[in-house]
Amino acid sequence: MINPGINNAEILIIGGGPAGLCAAKAAAELGAHVIICERDRFLGGQLVKQTHKFFGSEKQSAGKRGIWIGENLTKEIEENENIVVLKNAAVVGYYEDGVVGVMQNNTFIKIKPEKTIIATGAAEKFLVFPGNSLPGVYGAGAVQTLMNVSGVKPANRVLMVGSGNIGLIVAYQLKQAGVEIAAVVEAAPQVGGFLVHASKIRRGGIPVLTRHTIVKAYGKDQVEGAVICKLDETGNPIPGTEQDIECDVICLAVGLTPLTEICAQAECDLKYIKELSGHVPIVDENLQTTTNGVYVAGDITGVEEASSAMVEGRLAGYAAAESLNYGLEKAPALKEEAREELRELRAGPMGLTILKGMEKLNAEGGHVHANLNRYSE
Amino acid sequence: MLISTGIPSKEDIEKIMPPAERLSKGSVVMIECFQEIACNPCVAACKFGAITMEKDMNSLPEVDFDKCTGCNVCLFKCPGLAIFIIDQTFSDEFSLVKIPFEYRPLPKVGQYACGLDREGKERGWFKVNRVTSGGKRNMTYMISLEVPHDLSMEIRNIQEGAYRDA
């Protein structure tokens, strides 16, 4: 299938997570031929560790656990004759002539796609505090990987920093794995994630401490504890409120930032948009970047929930296939359906930030449907 | 405050509480969902049409308590584990409080479990009346607890592993 020379492809998808898999499925559904490159040895991206039930509506498989959504998608993709899956295949470069370099099991593969969909996701942000380099200061996603993918008990007692959905969900999943949670600390005056998650861990006895932050981590060679303190209304530490927390892992759940390196190599215009969590490519209503034929989907367009990533994948997949003259009759309606789902997913108060970010992106030349929702002023 | 602690206030709970008259008739749902998020599996789960949302999936669920039969289906479907079923007609002394549960170990029927309130505070030992599986893929369990009537609006969890035989 793959040869040592240049491999021509209709659509290359970079990243086999929720967005990439849904993009592949959509493009193949319209008849296009797709290659997916996934750097890990399994498809599904971060869905493989999402043991909780997803939110959203039935259209986004709400009520089903993320792991099963990933498992079903993987099965559909692997059985699809229009899709070639390359696992253990890390994309290492997008060259000037549009050739994409892939390292698979120490072999360098060259792929020349007509269209590319970059769905590389996001990486966890770090936080500055003394002791943050000690072993035991882990990203919340890392802890999730250790316990839910490898089945390793990652800690005995954890301090969770950050109360967004990841912080709250991982705290819950740690408890499910038999790990004690000392507290969830949040610098903001309010819980960042869904309140149902906060209530769920709170009634499990986990304190959710808003207006609190980590002062330092300590330990000889690894984390043995942390000091937290209260913050005043301007966000400054209140002297005398320091509290010692015994823990062997400090989990950082302080947000994600889009992984746009390949976009940069493909010379897509990127802008720093705070609301979208970092540098993001400028896109049009088909999620095509400023580089002709290069599309994006998922967290790379701005960090959101996996449900939105999957719908974005569908939109980009249909659009890329349509641009190759596949499914010309069906594509416009399918794309509009996906856009409508995105609008609905973002129509609540939790969607305000992302819509504000999209408006800013449009001001920079983007053309996303950043419909203002009924919760905006 | 709910938004700063995760603990719903008395006022929050009053807003979603079934009327006393309905409670006196038996099993009924309490959806402890107070934030507009993009989520609606509860609406689809209710085959009696008791759960609706005004505008779209971002609206809060609204319950028509006369249509609710307390059938438990929505309890298993809610991704937020925010749905409870209360039966104040269980016996003279006790209500049945049904709680979604996803920890291990599971309690056994007849054992007494340490009951927790919305703050996670221990509020006593309550007899486990039933342990119901949501199914192979759902994997949420429903724990039915025998709770004195005056605590039926308080107890919302059990401490995993804190079980005793009498």
Added chain:
Amino acid sequence: MRIKDHPILDFERNEKITFTYNGQSIEAYANESIAAALHASGIRVFGHGVKLHQPRGLFCAIGNCSSCFMTVDGVPNVRICTTYPEEGMVVEEQVGRGVAWSD
């Protein structure tokens, strides 16, 4: 330590593998990364910083960062969070930035 009783997950632990970490024998299962297997054996200091020589462990566990670099079968700068152990594999703490040819 490994998780045994989990409310959602069932961990398949079939094939057992032995590799060495700094000469010490470590038992692992085929579906665990090297990092996970070391963690399960209570080892979480994977190296020391090049400049300040402070202990370092993993951070992202999915191959994004470079916090868990080790030398595996003589190859430096291997992300052990996304590398899976094989029978007889030699995993060592990396000293310095690593060299391409050490003959």
